[in-house]
Amino acid sequence: MAISRFSDLLEEARRQPEPQRLLFVFTRAELPDHPTEAQRRRFERGEGGVLTPVLCVDKAPEELSDMAGLLTESRRTGVDWDIVFVGALAGHGHEAPSDEQVEAQLERMVESLKMGSVEAFLALDRQGEAVRLG
Structure with a gap:
């Protein structure tokens, strides 16, 4: 199934035989350090x-x-964001992923995103539509 919106993601995650945790990393668009005038415009x-x-x-x-x-x-968090990246972590059998597994995977996602590696994750805008970056 091609996932092109948030509702597709939920539908696909609910269909999986193993318990799923959806991992969300919310990001905000900012100017890079020391932007050029063209980047600023x-x-x-x-x-x-x-x-x-x-x-x-x-x-x-x-x-x-x-x-x-x-x-x-x-x-409710008071944090503004522009794009949310989504990953999934599957449990084993009837066991959901542990809190430690979830936390470690979220940390890996954040590090990947900081390095500019976005390909492995679904990117959604605030309307829940998939966006292509790059």
Whole structure:
């Protein structure tokens, strides 16, 4: 199944035989350190910039109903974001992934994103639509 929106992601995660944890790393677009004038102009038009991780959370698919619910929950943190990257971690048998496994995977996701490695993750905008970066 091609995942092109948040609802597709939830549907696919719920279909998996093993318990799933969805891992979310919320990022905010910012100007890079020491931007050129061209980079600054592009950023002011809403283009370019670097995506900086600002918030992480994990959820079971059953804890989520739709993108509006995720948006509402994220607003309660007071942290602004532009793009959310999503990964998944499967449990084994009927066991959900442990808190330690989830935390370690979230840390790996953040490090990957800081290094610019975004290909392994689904990127969604605030409307829950998949976006292509690069």
